[in-house]
Amino acid sequence: MDKKIPYKIYLDEQEMPKQWYNVRADMKKKPAPILNPATLKPVTVEELEPIFCTELAKQELDDTTAYFDIPEEIRNFYRMYRPSPLVRAYCLEEKLQTSAHIYYKFEGNNTSGSHKLNSAIAQAYYAKKQGLKGVTTETGAGQWGTALSMACSYFDLDCHVYMVKCSYEQKPFRREVMRTYGAQVTPSPSMNTEVGRKINKEFPGTTGSLGCAISEAVEAATTHEGYRYVLGSVLSQVLLHQSVIGLEAKSALDKYGIKADMVIGCAGGGSNLGGLISPFAGEMLRGEADYKLIAVEPASCPSLTRGKYAYDFCDTGKVCPLAKMYTLGSGFIPSANHAGGLRYHGMSSVVSELYDQGLIEARSVEQTEVFKAAETFARIEGILPAPESSHAIKVAMDEALKCKETGEEKNIVFGLTGTGYFDMVAYQKYNDGEMGDFIPSDEDLAKSFATLPKVD
Amino acid sequence: MDKKIPYKIYLDEQEMPKQWYNVRADMKKKPAPILNPATLKPVTVEELEPIFCTELAKQELDDTTAYFDIPEEIRNFYRMYRPSPLVRAYCLEEKLQTSAHIYYKFEGNNTSGSHKLNSAIAQAYYAKKQGLKGVTTETGAGQWGTALSMACSYFDLDCHVYMVKCSYEQKPFRREVMRTYGAQVTPSPSMNTEVGRKINKEFPGTTGSLGCAISEAVEAATTHEGYRYVLGSVLSQVLLHQSVIGLEAKSALDKYGIKADMVIGCAGGGSNLGGLISPFAGEMLRGEADYKLIAVEPASCPSLTRGKYAYDFCDTGKVCPLAKMYTLGSGFIPSANHAGGLRYHGMSSVVSELYDQGLIEARSVEQTEVFKAAETFARIEGILPAPESSHAIKVAMDEALKCKETGEEKNIVFGLTGTGYFDMVAYQKYNDGEMGDFIPSDEDLAKSFATLPKVD
Numbered sequence: 001m002d003k004k005i006p007y008k009i010y011l012d013e014q015e016m017p018k019q020w021y022n023v024r025a026d027m028k029k030k031p032a033p034i035l036n037p038a039t040l041k042p043v044t045v046e047e048l049e050p051i052f053c054t055e056l057a058k059q060e061l062d063d064t065t066a067y068f069d070i071p072e073e074i075r076n077f078y079r080m081y082r083p084s085p086l087v088r089a090y091c092l093e094e095k096l097q098t099s100a101h102i103y104y105k106f107e108g109n110n111t112s113g114s115h116k117l118n119s120a121i122a123q124a125y126y127a128k129k130q131g132l133k134g135v136t137t138e139t140g141a142g143q144w145g146t147a148l149s150m151a152c153s154y155f156d157l158d159c160h161v162y163m164v165k166c167s168y169e170q171k172p173f174r175r176e177v178m179r180t181y182g183a184q185v186t187p188s189p190s191m192n193t194e195v196g197r198k199i200n201k202e203f204p205g206t207t208g209s210l211g212c213a214i215s216e217a218v219e220a221a222t223t224h225e226g227y228r229y230v231l232g233s234v235l236s237q238v239l240l241h242q243s244v245i246g247l248e249a250k251s252a253l254d255k256y257g258i259k260a261d262m263v264i265g266c267a268g269g270g271s272n273l274g275g276l277i278s279p280f281a282g283e284m285l286r287g288e289a290d291y292k293l294i295a296v297e298p299a300s301c302p303s304l305t306r307g308k309y310a311y312d313f314c315d316t317g318k319v320c321p322l323a324k325m326y327t328l329g330s331g332f333i334p335s336a337n338h339a340g341g342l343r344y345h346g347m348s349s350v351v352s353e354l355y356d357q358g359l360i361e362a363r364s365v366e367q368t369e370v371f372k373a374a375e376t377f378a379r380i381e382g383i384l385p386a387p388e389s390s391h392a393i394k395v396a397m398d399e400a401l402k403c404k405e406t407g408e409e410k411n412i413v414f415g416l417t418g419t420g421y422f423d424m425v426a427y428q429k430y431n432d433g434e435m436g437d438f439i440p441s442d443e444d445l446a447k448s449f450a451t452l453p454k455v456d
Numbered sequence: 457m458d459k460k461i462p463y464k465i466y467l468d469e470q471e472m473p474k475q476w477y478n479v480r481a482d483m484k485k486k487p488a489p490i491l492n493p494a495t496l497k498p499v500t501v502e503e504l505e506p507i508f509c510t511e512l513a514k515q516e517l518d519d520t521t522a523y524f525d526i527p528e529e530i531r532n533f534y535r536m537y538r539p540s541p542l543v544r545a546y547c548l549e550e551k552l553q554t555s556a557h558i559y560y561k562f563e564g565n566n567t568s569g570s571h572k573l574n575s576a577i578a579q580a581y582y583a584k585k586q587g588l589k590g591v592t593t594e595t596g597a598g599q600w601g602t603a604l605s606m607a608c609s610y611f612d613l614d615c616h617v618y619m620v621k622c623s624y625e626q627k628p629f630r631r632e633v634m635r636t637y638g639a640q641v642t643p644s645p646s647m648n649t650e651v652g653r654k655i656n657k658e659f660p661g662t663t664g665s666l667g668c669a670i671s672e673a674v675e676a677a678t679t680h681e682g683y684r685y686v687l688g689s690v691l692s693q694v695l696l697h698q699s700v701i702g703l704e705a706k707s708a709l710d711k712y713g714i715k716a717d718m719v720i721g722c723a724g725g726g727s728n729l730g731g732l733i734s735p736f737a738g739e740m741l742r743g744e745a746d747y748k749l750i751a752v753e754p755a756s757c758p759s760l761t762r763g764k765y766a767y768d769f770c771d772t773g774k775v776c777p778l779a780k781m782y783t784l785g786s787g788f789i790p791s792a793n794h795a796g797g798l799r800y801h802g803m804s805s806v807v808s809e810l811y812d813q814g815l816i817e818a819r820s821v822e823q824t825e826v827f828k829a830a831e832t833f834a835r836i837e838g839i840l841p842a843p844e845s846s847h848a849i850k851v852a853m854d855e856a857l858k859c860k861e862t863g864e865e866k867n868i869v870f871g872l873t874g875t876g877y878f879d880m881v882a883y884q885k886y887n888d889g890e891m892g893d894f895i896p897s898d899e900d901l902a903k904s905f906a907t908l909p910k911v912d
Contacts, residue, residue, distance in 0.1 A: 006469045007535035013462045079463035080547065080838045091536065091610075109565050111840045111875070153835040154547075173629075173880035179887045180834055378636055379609040382536045384567045419567070421877045424629035431635045 008085040009252040016083050017247040018070055020240045022059075023278040024350060025066035026285040029357065031236070031349040032324035034060075035311065040455060043321045051218060051320075053228050055126040059237040068240060070122075071129075077121045077154060081110035082244070086252035087416075091380045093400070100403035102396060103258075104416040105249040105276065106383070111177070114341075114386065114418030115272050116147035116232050119241035123230040124151035133226035134158025138188065138213030140167055141340025142174030142422065143386075144232030149181035158227070162188040162216045166207035167340075174422050188213040195219050195317060210344075211316025211330070218319050233269030233341075234314060234323070234348050242275020249413060250279045262292035262399060264414040266391040267304065267362070268341045270348030276415040281359055294399075295351065295362045296391040298370075300438040301334040303327055303347045304355055304362035306445060311455035312346055322455065325352040328440075331451030335438030337367055338426035339387040341417075345448070363395055366437040370394050371430040374420070386418040387426055464541040465708040472539050473703040474526055476696045478515075479734040480806060481522035482741040485813065487692070487805040488780035490516075491767065496911060499777045507674060507776075509684050511582040515693040524696060526578075527585075533577045533610060537566035538700070542708035543872075547836045549856070556859035558852060559714075560872040561705040561732065562839070567633070570797075570842065570874030571728050572603035572688050575697035579686040580607035589682035590614025594644065594669030596623055597796025598630030598878065599842075600688030605637035614683070618644040618672045622663035623796075630878050644669040651675050651773065666799075667772025667786070674775050689725030689797075690770060690779070690804050698731020705869060706735045718748035718855060720870040722847040723760065723818070724797045726751075726804030732871040737815055750855075751807065751818045752847040754826075756894040757790040759783055759803045760811055760818035762901060767911035768802055778911065781808040784896075787907030791894030793823055794882035795843040801904070819851055822893040826850050827886040830876070842874040843882055 024030055033042035048057035059068065070078075089102040107115035127135050134157045139145030145161040152159035161183050168175055168187035178185050188208045189196040195215045199206060214231075221229035232238065253260055263280050265273035273295050283289040295304055303326045313330040314320040327346035334343040347355075354360050367387070374390035376397070377383070385393060396414040403410050420427065429435045480486055489498035504513035515524065526534075545558040563571035583591050590613050595601030601617040608615035617639050624631055624643035634641050644664045645652040649672045655662060670687075677685035688694060709716055719736050721729035729751050739745040751760055759782045769786040770776040783802040790799040803811075810816050823843070830846035832853070833839070841849060852870040859866050876883065885891045 008469075010466050013464075076546075077838075080543075087536075090532075111834065111838055111877075113877075150835075150838060154838070172884065173877075176880040176884045176887060177840060177877075180831060180840065180883050182835065375636060378567065379606075379638065382533075382567055382606055382610070384633060384636065421567075421569075421629075421633075424632040427636050428628065428632045431632060 011083040019067040021243040024063035031353040034321040053126045098400040098404040100400040108419035112147035114143045120147035120151040122241040128155040136160045136217040136221040138217045149178040149183035153181040159183040162213040164208040193219045214315040215317030233271035239274035243278040245275040246279040261410040264294045267295040270351035293360045299364040300337040302364045305364045329448035329451040332448035341388040386420045389417040467539040475523040477699040480519035487809040490777040509582045554856040554860040556856040564875035568603035570599045576603035576607040578697040584611040592616040592673040592677040594673045605634040605639035609637040615639040618669040620664040649675045670771040671773030689727035695730035699734040701731040702735040716869045717866040720750045723751040726807035755820040756793040758820045761820045785904035785907040788904035797844040842876045845873040
């Protein structure tokens with residue numbers, strides 16, 4: 001083993017990024033604008049302000065400013081868990097007997113267990129700065145809700161989380177972490193909102209859905225004085241905040257003179273992938289370097305590999321702006337895949353446009369092989385990965401095995417977005433040999449594509 | 457805030473300890489020898505060999521060698537999660553408005569979630585080196601079992617964990633982490649061992665106890681060719697391995713010219729406390745420096761503050777060697793305290809002797825105030841602490857508040873042994889206001905003291 005490069009490359013605190021990077025600024029062809037669902041015209045900051053914090057609405061629509069200063073308060077919070085390590089996977093390399101050099105950027109070393117905290121603290125900060133009382137959001141698997149609870153507790157903001165009822169009941173520990181951080185967690189659909197009451201009446205006994213929880217959270221924000229709605233993925237502002245992942249990874253590689261050959265990330269709404277690849281894609285867009293950028297998605301929810309590039313609703317309640325994105329249609333109901341964070345019908349418009357321009361390639365993988373890769377990784381690298389992150393592990397291992405055949409010493413970098421400590425039900429299914437694979441049929445997709453709005 | 461000292465002090469990998477430190481070597485009055493339960497005479501390496509790996513048996517009995525080289529294979533494993541950060545708790549200091557400087561050594565950034573991995577990997581290594589097939593152990597709360605599963609998976613060793621039946625049923629996620637790492641997890645008492653069958657017959661429907669699980673694990677090790685028994689706390693070999701915590705903490709402080717005024721650790725069997733304070737106690741023993749060393753234990757299981765210093769059985773099955781230690785008697789049954797790792801009737805003989813010599817002081821704290829401190833810490837420092845670790849947080853906060861009154865700028869260092877991600881049932885009880893405090897009465901203790909053997 002070549003130990004000149006340490007197992008974990010840590011940046012010093014003074015080497016941490018002082019600015020976020022907005023990859024849209026370097027795109028000649030920009031992502032299509034998001035549309036007001038009522039007018040189908042590009043939405044303005046003013047139109048977004050009743051829903052989002054003003055500063056965040058501005059970030060959302062700004063596709064020309066390349067760098068945004070990270071406020072000192074946010075950098076101080078980042079210092080509690082960042083810089084995150086870029087880990088050289090020496091043990092995995094040896095296990096695979098590969099000539100490739102494998103690196104992963106590990107975002108799971110914080111209590112939220114994932115990268116979500118990077119944007120949660122930014123969104124909470126701008127809400128606090130605007131003098132708001134609190135924020136509302138939805139959560140499915142619970143990673144985003146946990147991250148936001150932590151961020152709000154730090155800035156002493158109210159945090160109301162609408163948690164999909166089946167998760168609320170099946171993941172009591174996630175719920176309790178949020179409560180420990182002082183969040184008010186409500187199973188959705190609830191009787192607190194008009195939309196919740198309507199859905200409860202229409203579908204008695206329903207265990208809820210993410211789409212419904214979003215609608216409840218948006219209604220709660222817009223009908224309560226001093227509250228705004230916040231979201232943990234898909235949005236361009238979120239990718240902006242998450243660029244801290246890629247910027248740190250890039251700096252850590254540069255520190256040791258390592259040139260990445262490929263950068264791999266799992267992709268659900270695109271928050272992690274977009275953040276990780278942004279600075280690499282930026283260099284490609286500016287013609288400074290070339291990388292192979294790979295998005296990995298579950299075969300059960302294949303928005304990039306089998307979706308259409310079209311305007312679609314971001315939520316099933318159809319209250320949020322429309323975005324042009326690779327999508328399976330907002331009516332798509334993903335199967336019971338255990339990577340809850342990747343069960344989204346669409347994809348960030350920034351990632352979608354980069355994919356459409358050919359800067360990113362996409363792969364879809366099935367969950368049993370993902371868990372097999374997760375198990376191998378856990379046993380040899382000592383970290384029990386989140387099911388979502390394990391999608392990237394699977395493809396990184398595949399690529400490393402290709403290098404083994406060719407003898408190439410490629411530098412493979414992937415994003416390890418989080419830990420799987422709250423996903424043990426999924427691991428149990430895998431351990432018991434009871435995990436299945438679910439791939440939507442062409443007929444299924446044709447049905448959900450029929451839910452696409454007629455816009456362009 | 458004085459930011460010259462970073463939020464997290466990381467040592468470079470080349471600054472990691474290359475040797476473990478054995479504090480017994482610097483003690484003029486040594487801990488009393490452990491005794492063979494059959495002969496009541498000091499046990500020999502030969503007598504320990506059927507139970508323990510030979511190298512570990514030697515480490516157990518060696519009270520004169522000050523430093524033991526850490527084998528390179530173990531150091532390579534350490535590099536995956538060590539050096540662990542020494543964190544300056546700037547946010548907690550501001551929250552408390554204290555003049556004290558608070559530091560914590562955080563051992564929770566690994567999948568086992570605690571410091572237990574430091575010794576697990578050492579014990580697995582020596583078992584592998586001896587050519588054994590595998591090891592057996594017991595686990596209560598599950599931290600040790602998880603750590604050992606990870607270590608055995610790394611060295612490709614069989615790992616049989618006897619898990620107290622009530623934990624096996626109530627903590628399915630801990631069980632699944634161990635299974636993911638390839639361990640065979642058996643609810644104890646089982647029908648696999650003579651002692652298990654006997655207990656099941658005698659007490660039908662019993663949900664088990666740690667003492668019973670130890671007896672099963674020892675029987676399984678001694679009746680199967682190529683297996684040995686390993687233990688995660690109490691033993692002097694474990695404290696030796698855990699000295700890596702204190703050595704790193706000391707180096708990190710030295711790097712920034714910080715002189716600790718006090719070092720605080722939670723104490724169950726003594727593995728974390730002993731490891732953390734060893735190098736500090738060593739300086740005191742050699743007359744080089746003075747520190748206030750504080751052991752914190754639960755009021756529900758107060759071996760140091762209310763126990764007797766006497767020879768006692770280490771296990772309720774009475775198959776292990778006897779040790780002289782502060783003990784409540786092996787018949788002591790601790791109440792349903794949520795800090796499972798601190799529910800042990802005795803205390804490491806090294807820690808006990810240092811306490812008896814006046815080098816360590818001890819405090820006992822009640823669990824509701826411990827969880828209150830845990831909640832405060834989680835909200836402001838961003839880490840959800842293990843209930844065990846939170847005992848140290850509570851006393852560190854108390855000491856910081858004393859400094860606030862006096863205006864002293866003391867340097868307070870405490871051990872944050874792990875995270876509480878698998879302890880959310882306890883947090884839920886606290887969140888719901890349903891947590892109680894349990895303090896044994898003098899009558900309870902008199903009864904359990906009556907179970908002490910007549911030795912000295």
